[in-house]
Amino acid sequence: MQGFGIPIVASPVLSLLEADRITISNNSSDTANDLDFSAGRSVLQNAAGDRRVVVFPAPITKQIDASWALGTNQGGLDAGSVADGTYHAFVIFNSVSGLTNAIFSNSLTPTLPVGFGWWRRVGSFTRVSSVNRSFAQFGRYFQFATRIRALDNYAVSTSGELIVLPVPTGLSVRAHGTLSLGGGPADSSNLLVLVLGGNLTGTIPDARPTLGTFGATVGHRRDASYSGIATGGGTVSEIVRTTNTSGQLYFRRSGTYQSGSAQTTFQIHGYEDVLL
Numbered sequence: 001m002q003g004f005g006i007p008i009v010a011s012p013v014l015s016l017l018e019a020d021r022i023t024i025s026n027n028s029s030d031t032a033n034d035l036d037f038s039a040g041r042s043v044l045q046n047a048a049g050d051r052r053v054v055v056f057p058a059p060i061t062k063q064i065d066a067s068w069a070l071g072t073n074q075g076g077l078d079a080g081s082v083a084d085g086t087y088h089a090f091v092i093f094n095s096v097s098g099l100t101n102a103i104f105s106n107s108l109t110p111t112l113p114v115g116f117g118w119w120r121r122v123g124s125f126t127r128v129s130s131v132n133r134s135f136a137q138f139g140r141y142f143q144f145a146t147r148i149r150a151l152d153n154y155a156v157s158t159s160g161e162l163i164v165l166p167v168p169t170g171l172s173v174r175a176h177g178t179l180s181l182g183g184g185p186a187d188s189s190n191l192l193v194l195v196l197g198g199n200l201t202g203t204i205p206d207a208r209p210t211l212g213t214f215g216a217t218v219g220h221r222r223d224a225s226y227s228g229i230a231t232g233g234g235t236v237s238e239i240v241r242t243t244n245t246s247g248q249l250y251f252r253r254s255g256t257y258q259s260g261s262a263q264t265t266f267q268i269h270g271y272e273d274v275l276l
Helices: none
Strands: 024-026 034-037 040-045 051-056 060-067 074-077 085-094 099-105 118-128 135-138 141-154 161-164 174-181 191-196 216-220 225-229 235-242 248-254 264-272
Touching: 024 118, 024 135, 034 085, 040 085, 051 085, 051 099, 051 118, 060 099, 141 161, 141 174, 174 191, 191 235, 248 264
Parallel strands: 060 074, 074 099
Antiparallel strands: 024 034, 034 060, 040 051, 040 118, 085 099, 085 118, 135 141, 141 264, 161 248, 174 235, 174 264, 191 225, 191 248, 216 225
C-alpha cells in the first residue's frame, strides 16, 4: 500500500476518549515548518455530514512549507505558499483507497486532494516570523512553550477596547492568561481593569467591584474577570475568557494610573480549542 494509511470500517461512534485523540506537536528536527501527528483515532466527516472513525496506527510528520503529497515526511500545505498567520491541521481519509493522511490549511474548509473526501480538524496553530509557534497539546488545550505578552505596561482605555491576542483566528478559543496590575501611589484612584470575552463588548457590568480592605481585588463574574487596586501594591489574576474569531478579548479600565505610568500587563499561557 502506497504512503501512510489503512483501510477503515464505518462506525457510528461520535466521541472518543481523550487518550485516543490524534494530537499535533512541533517536530524536533524542523521546528520551524514541520508538525507531527500522533497515533490515535479521530471521527471524520464528509460533505454529506456522514461520520466515520479513522485510525492512525503510528505517528506521521507533515511539512507546512511544501505542497501536500501523500505519505509521512512529505509536504502538507493544501494550496498556495505558506505565510505568517493561522493554520489548521486536518486528518483526511480516502474512502476508495483506504488511505489516511494529514493536511494544513489557512481555511477551516481545506482544499482536499483528489479522492480524499473525509476530514477532521485536529488542531489550529499560528506562524510568526516564518516559524510555527512552539506549543504542547493536552487534549483541547494548547500551551505555549513560552508565555507571550499581549500587553506590556499598557494603558487600557477607559472607554474599552479589543486587544488582539497571539491565538488562532477564524474561530473562537478560550484564552488562558495572567493579568497583572501594577501598584501606584495615592494618585492611583481605585484603578480597575475588566476583561470580557471578545463578543461581549456591549455587556459591560453596571458597577465595578468594591475594592477590599487591603485596597485590592481580583475575581470573576459570569461575563467578566477583573483586577483592581486602590493605593500601592498590585494584583495578579488568572484570566480564562473566550475570544472572538479575530482572536480578541475586550479590556476596559476605570480609575487612573499612577502619574506617568501605565502598568497593565497581560501574558498568554495558551488556549483551549473548545470546538475540537
